Amino acid sequence: VTCEVPLVVKGKEIPVQLISMVKGKNRADLRVLQTVVLDMTEQLQAQEARAKTQSDFKALVDTIQGVVWEADPATLELTYVSPQADRVLGYGQAYWDRGMTWESHVFRDDRERVALAMRKLSNDRVETAIEYRMVRADRSVIWVNNRMSAAVLGNRLRLFGVVIDITDRKRAEEELRMASDQLEKRVDQRTSELRETISDLEAFSYSLSHDLRAPLRSMQGYAQLLFNSLNSTLDATARMYFQRLISSTERLDCLVKDVLKFTQVSREHLELRPVDLERVLAEVINNYPVLLPPSIQVDVKKPLLPVRGHEALLTQCISNLLSNAAKFHRAGESPAVKISTQDLKSNKVRVWFEDNGIGIAPQDQRRIFSMFERVYGGRQYEGTGMGLAIVAKAVQRMEGHVGVESAIGQGSKFWLELPAPGA
Amino acid sequence: MELSQLRDELDDSRRESATLQSLRQHYAELFDTAPVACVTMDLLGRVLECNSAFLELVGLNAKPAADLFLHGYCVQEPKAGSWNICSEPRELFGQ
Secondary structure (H helix, E strand, C coil): CCCEEEEEEECEEEEEEEEEEEECCCHCCCCCCEEEEEEHHHHHHHHHHHHHHHHHHHHHHHHCCCCCEECCCCEEEEEEEECCCHHHCCCCCHHHHHCCHHHEECHHHHHHHHHHHHHHHHHHHHCCEEEEEECCCCCCCEEEEEEEEEEEECEEEEEEEEEECCCCHHHHHHHHHHHHHHHHHHHHHHHHHHHHHHHHHHHHHHHHHHHHHHHHHHHHHHEEEEEEEEHHHCCCCHHHHHHHHHHHHHHHHHHHHHHHHHHHHHHCCCCCCCHHHHHHHHHHHCHHHHCCCCCEEEEEEECCCCCCCHHHHHHHHHHEEEEEEEECCCCCCCEEEEEEECCCCCCCCEEEEEECCCCCHHHHHHHHHCCCCCCCCCCCCCCCCHHHHHHHHHHHHHCCEEEEEECCCEEEEEEEECCCCCC | HHHHHHHHHHHHHHHHHHHHHHHHHHHHHHHCCCCCCCEEEECCCCEEEEEEHHHHHHCCCCCCCCCCCCCHHHHCCCCCCCCCCCCHHHHHCCC
């Protein structure tokens, strides 16, 4: 027989449990009681601590801005739902105590997905998160994020979840997606308009340049004829005027030809293929007498790596770069250029053209690839300012890049970066 | 022959007495060194025997010469339904 009672010792209460045993089979034989007095202080303190922990945990769960639930994995019946369910779903505590399932409150179209996730959680016991829609008590639909886990408590597997209302986030995402779609459509439309405009401008430019050449050549021809027939009657000043007129028409013709070339490079239909750089280079050098010694010394560091590009455009690039190297040489020094290739290990090949020319100041190295830009003007280095612009446009069309490393008086290292044949 | 038999019986009795004494001593030590408080009370609730753990629990160094009652330390009734062995053991056993 037991009883619980506090003993008071020196004014202090000690909770004890008394367990008594009696000797003898009959009550009449009873003479003494043997009693064990158990001090319950620590046990009661532990009980109080446990109760406080439970109370603190409940308070913590109640403050979470989401619904905490616990369910039986076999029936998926809810065994606990935190009070936040009232705020999030509109169902009070009493409603959940009637043995509801979570799944039955999931939006019809998402129900199978949620059931599958819960079954998977029961089997795999791997924490997971899923987003789906739920139906509130007022029949409105909300989006939720449900982080679920499974754990064995007291030899029983339990499913747990924390459900957070993400309707606002979903709405914002949807608005963002719609805005993004709209923006994309507008960009597509503008790009299309811009392409059309550029195409019109290129066609206009090509047509203008092409049509300019006929009267220009006529002017050039008649000026030359006139000069030849009047040459003996002309004084020195008139002769100088004729010569200026003729050379001006020649320069203008060169310019128009270069503009036509640039436009052609921009508009030409391209099909990029593997190109044998060594063969193309040899053909360029042999076909242009100005690229043969003594005009220029070309040193090719073989083997040159093949590239993926367009043979005609590549030919144009090589001839323009070599012509520049031959033109912009230092006084008293024979022009020379070394050509090599470098594997950039990223399906790219860099083709180097290293000359011993006059070099380019750092501040000019960017603009030389723009149209009509000339760093060195005057009679010593005649040109139209279109050569490197044509190179840049051709490389761009071949999905590559162009650049230069140079310093005044120390030569220039031009490079073309092109896709490798397998890229 | 009878004398010899009597001597043997006396020897057996002495041995049994010594064994009994030893056992009593052993159980007395066990009782006294038990980690939980143990008391033997009569039907008036008077403590007849107690161990060191009990004395320590009630703040005593040794069992006092005067009568010691367990219910002397109780200031309130045990919880309802409990068997009140502190104050009224005699009544509870119907004696």
